[in-house]
Every structure is written in C-alpha cells, then in structure tokens.
Amino acid sequence: MIKLLDEARELSIFTAYNTNVDAITYLRGDTVQKLIDEFGAGAVRRRMEEYPRQINEPLDFVARLVHALKTGKPIEVPLVNEELQGWFDSHFKYDVERMGGQAGIIANLLANLDFRRVVVYTPHLSKRQAGMFVRKENLSYPVVEGGRLVFRHPSEAYREGDPVKVNRIFEFRAGTTFKLGDETVTVPFSGRFIVSARFDSIRIYTEPGLKPFLPEIGLVADGAILSGYQGIKLRYSDGRDANYYLREAKRDVLLLKREHDVKVHLEFASIQNRELRKKVIYNLFPLVDSVGMDESEIAYVLSALGYPELSDRIFTYNRIEDTVLGGKILIDEMNLEVLQIHTIYYIMYITHSNNPLSEEELRSSLELAATLAAARASLGDIRSPEDFKRGLGVPYNERGEYVKLRFEEAKRRLRTREYKVVIIPTRLVRNPVSTVGLGDTISAGAFTSYLALLRRKGAL
Numbered sequence: 001m002i003k004l005l006d007e008a009r010e011l012s013i014f015t016a017y018n019t020n021v022d023a024i025t026y027l028r029g030d031t032v033q034k035l036i037d038e039f040g041a042g043a044v045r046r047r048m049e050e051y052p053r054q055i056n057e058p059l060d061f062v063a064r065l066v067h068a069l070k071t072g073k074p075i076e077v078p079l080v081n082e083e084l085q086g087w088f089d090s091h092f093k094y095d096v097e098r099m100g101g102q103a104g105i106i107a108n109l110l111a112n113l114d115f116r117r118v119v120v121y122t123p124h125l126s127k128r129q130a131g132m133f134v135r136k137e138n139l140s141y142p143v144v145e146g147g148r149l150v151f152r153h154p155s156e157a158y159r160e161g162d163p164v165k166v167n168r169i170f171e172f173r174a175g176t177t178f179k180l181g182d183e184t185v186t187v188p189f190s191g192r193f194i195v196s197a198r199f200d201s202i203r204i205y206t207e208p209g210l211k212p213f214l215p216e217i218g219l220v221a222d223g224a225i226l227s228g229y230q231g232i233k234l235r236y237s238d239g240r241d242a243n244y245y246l247r248e249a250k251r252d253v254l255l256l257k258r259e260h261d262v263k264v265h266l267e268f269a270s271i272q273n274r275e276l277r278k279k280v281i282y283n284l285f286p287l288v289d290s291v292g293m294d295e296s297e298i299a300y301v302l303s304a305l306g307y308p309e310l311s312d313r314i315f316t317y318n319r320i321e322d323t324v325l326g327g328k329i330l331i332d333e334m335n336l337e338v339l340q341i342h343t344i345y346y347i348m349y350i351t352h353s354n355n356p357l358s359e360e361e362l363r364s365s366l367e368l369a370a371t372l373a374a375a376r377a378s379l380g381d382i383r384s385p386e387d388f389k390r391g392l393g394v395p396y397n398e399r400g401e402y403v404k405l406r407f408e409e410a411k412r413r414l415r416t417r418e419y420k421v422v423i424i425p426t427r428l429v430r431n432p433v434s435t436v437g438l439g440d441t442i443s444a445g446a447f448t449s450y451l452a453l454l455r456r457k458g459a460l
C-alpha cells in the first residue's frame with residue numbers, strides 16, 4: 001500500500017472551488033441555557049415546531065440548535081442573513097479556527113502528503129483564508145500577471161478585501177444537559193451543528209480573468225478534484241442565478257479538459273434544496289469521470305433522479321444491496337467512469353466492466369483511502385507521508401466480515417456482470433480526534449490512487 005501511495009504522490013492535482021474558515025465552538029450546557037433564557041423556552045419551542053430550513057434571525061438558529069441537541073444528530077443549516085454575523089460574534093467565543101471547505105481540506109492534505117504538485121483555486125482568497133493553507137512549496141494558487149499564468153503560494157496571492165466565508169461549527173458532547181422550560185434535555189450523542197454561510201457575496205466560479213487559462217492548468221494536472229457546488233444559491237441580488245453559475249461550471253470542466261483529457265472527480269456534498277440538487281446532477285455528472293459521495297447523498301441523488309422508493313429504502317435500512325443497485329443506476333444514467341460511495345462501515349467502487357483496472361486493483365485503491373481516513377481520524381490531521389502509516393495499525397471495523405458476507409449475497413442476487421463492484425470495510429477509529437474532512441480524505445485518497453493505478457497500466 002505504501003508503494004501505491006508513493007506512486008500517487010508522483011501526481012499533480014488541481015482542486016477547486018470551496019474553501020472557508022471553520023470557526024469551532026465547543027458547546028457547554030450553560031451556553032445553551034443562556035440562549036434559551038434570552039428568547040424564552042416557549043418561543044424556542046414554537047420555532048422548533050416550524051423547523052426553519054435556513055437561518056434568517058437568531059431564533060431560527062436557537063431553535064434548530066436545540067432540535068439538533070435533542071436528537072444528537074449532526075446537521076448543517078445555511079445562514080442567509082449576513083447581518084447576523086455580529087450577533088454570532090457577540091454571543092460566542094471561538095475555541096479553534098481551521099481550514100474548511102472540501103477544496104481547502106484536500107489541498108492541504110495532498111500538499112502535506114508531498115504530492116508532486118497541488119494547485120488550488122478558490123474564487124475568494126482573503127488574507128485570513130490564505131493563512132490557513134499549509135506552507136509547502138508544492139502548493140500553489142494560479143494568478144494572472146502581465147497576461148501570463150503564474151503560480152504563487154496562496155499566502156502570496158491573497159487579495160485584501162476579498163470576502164471571507166466563515167462556517168460556524170458547534171461541537172456538542174453526549175451528556176450535556178440544559179432545561180427547555182420544565183423539560184430537562186440530555187444530549188444523546190456527540191456531534192456537530194454547522195451554521196454554513198450562504199451569502200450573496202460568496203460565489204462558486206472561476207474569475208473571468210483566470211478562465212482563459214484553465215486549459216493551461218489542465219495541462220499541468222494529472223487529475224482535478226472539483227467541489228463546492230452545494231454553495232451555489234438559486235438566485236443572487238444582481239440577477240444571476242444557479243443556471244448561470246452551472247453553465248459556467250460546465251465550461252470550466254470542458255476548458256480544463258481541452259488540451260489534455262485530464263480526469264475530473266466531482267466530490268458531491270448534500271444539497272438540501274431539491275431543485276438545486278437536480279441541477280447539479282444533470283449539468284455536471286455527465287461531464288466528469290468520477291464522482292464521490294456518502295450514503296445519505298446517494299439516497300438524495302436517487303430521489304432527485306426519480307427513484308423515490310429506492311431512495312427511501314437506503315435512508316431507512318442502509319442495505320448494501322440497495323446501495324449497489326443505486327450506484328448501478330447512477331453510473332449508467334450519468335455514464336460515469338467510476339463512482340465511489342463511502343459509508344461508516346464500508347467503501348465501494350462501481351464501474352462498468354470494461355474499466356481498465358481489475359477488481360483487485362480497485363480494491364487496493366479503496367484500501368489506501370480507508371487507511372488514510374483512519375490515519376486522519378487518529379491524528380486529527382495528516383502532516384507528512386509518514387502519518388499514513390498510523391492508519392495501517394487501525395483494525396477493520398467489527399462489522400467488516402458481515403459487510404463482506406452481505407456484499408457477496410447482494411452480488412449473487414443482483415445482475416452485476418456488466419459492472420465491477422468492489423467493497424472494503426472501513427478502519428474505524430473509536431475516539432476520533434475529529435470527523436471533519438474524513439469523507440474528503442477518503443475521496444482524495446481513492447481518486448488519486450485510482451489515477452496512479454491507471455498510470456501504472458499506461459491508461460493515463
């Protein structure tokens with residue numbers, strides 16, 4: 001596995017678009033209590049019943065937070081009213097600030113693993129954001145100077161005045177208690193509540209000045225990992241809309257591939273709005289080679305594609321057989337080269353049967369991904385290629401054998417001759433230092449090792 005990692009590290013990877021600052025607060029019971037007392041338990045309860053889908057005013061936040069604490073489920077709710085930033089700043093102290101956003105997390109990860117070259121692009125690069133990139137020579141940001149494309153470290157490429165996207169993450173621990181009126185609430189599971197900034201000023205796109213240079217960027221990259229489309233809004237105050245940004249996103253992929261058919265991986269994240277979810281799938285999936293997502297996301301995708309029963313089944317029962325079936329539908333309808341699905345207990349690849357890699361090779365790529373995630377979960381971060389070895393000491397999860405058994409059954413029942421489907425159990429760390437970015441780590445590890453294996457075969 002070390003050999004495969006070494007081969008992957010020979011690659012040059014481009015990644016875009018989303019970065020943000022994750023401002024983390026470790027929530028205590030008395031902090032929650034103060035919030036409830038400020039608004040009154042009755043008002044909080046009423047708003048909880050309304051279940052606001054986005055945060056427009058402080059009470060929306062308090063209601064959704066208390067709801068999440070009662071169930072102990074991790075959730076992300078968009079904050080759409082920029083004026084509330086002051087309210088948050090006056091009510092909470094941040095314990096830690098960290099790089100957030102898939103492109104930012106993946107860029108730092110691959111740079112720390114000493115990949116040959118990592119080019120990261122994010123349309124808003126403030127000084128604060130730029131300061132969160134690791135100081136590595138292999139990491140750069142594309143800049144146009146004097147009509148030419150040059151690459152600079154993000155810390156030398158930032159622009160004063162660029163907006164900063166701050167996602168506020170409230171980490172909660174099982175056992176935290178507070179009172180909601182006369183009801184005593186005890187948080188059942190540890191998790192996190194994310195208030196994600198969705199402001200008009202934040203866009204997911206390539207600046208017009210850089211756009212003509214995308215083919216040149218494509219030429220220096222062996223692969224591209226694109227993400228952040230969940231941050232597109234349906235409508236903006238200047239009249240632009242999701243259709244506009246998705247048309248531009250399609251052009252970006254085609255421009256990257258123009259001079260050399262660079263393989264493109266799209267990392268899909270949950271999109272609450274069904275209309276936007278459908279647009280992202282239909283506009284972009286057919287243009288990319290590889291897609292990665294987690295189990296709840298495949299269920300959302302299937303529901304958007306018109307398979308509500310299968311989607312419901314995956315949500316309710318989490319059966320491997322249904323996930324395989326859903327994956328087959330997705331690679332067929334979108335004609336993907338490879339689909340990767342990660343869940344808490346297993347990771348899966350589905351390809352067509354003519355994929356150049358053998359099932360054994362595909363499995364070794366997933367092994368690398370699971371090991372990398374285990375290393376990150378144990379250490380909190382991956383700072384050097386050496387850190388990877390830490391993952392090798394993490395055993396497969398205790399359901400591993402059961403997973404394999406169910407998978408073999410599913411394979412017998414479903415027609416899988418036209419596909420290659422491989423699955424491996426995850427190496428689950430019992431008390432992870434952090435769970436943020438583990439999915440991104442799996443996808444980056446899987447895609448880059450997939451490319452390395454293609455290269456070994458002369459297919460890249």
Ligand code: AMP
Pocket residue numbers: 293294342343344345346373374377426427428429430431432435437438439440442
């Ligand atoms: P996501 O839902 O995209 O953030 O992906 C999270 C993935 O990280 C899960 O599907 C697991 O495969 C992996 N994962 C989660 N928790 C752990 C852990 N404690 N140790 C190792 N891997 C983990």
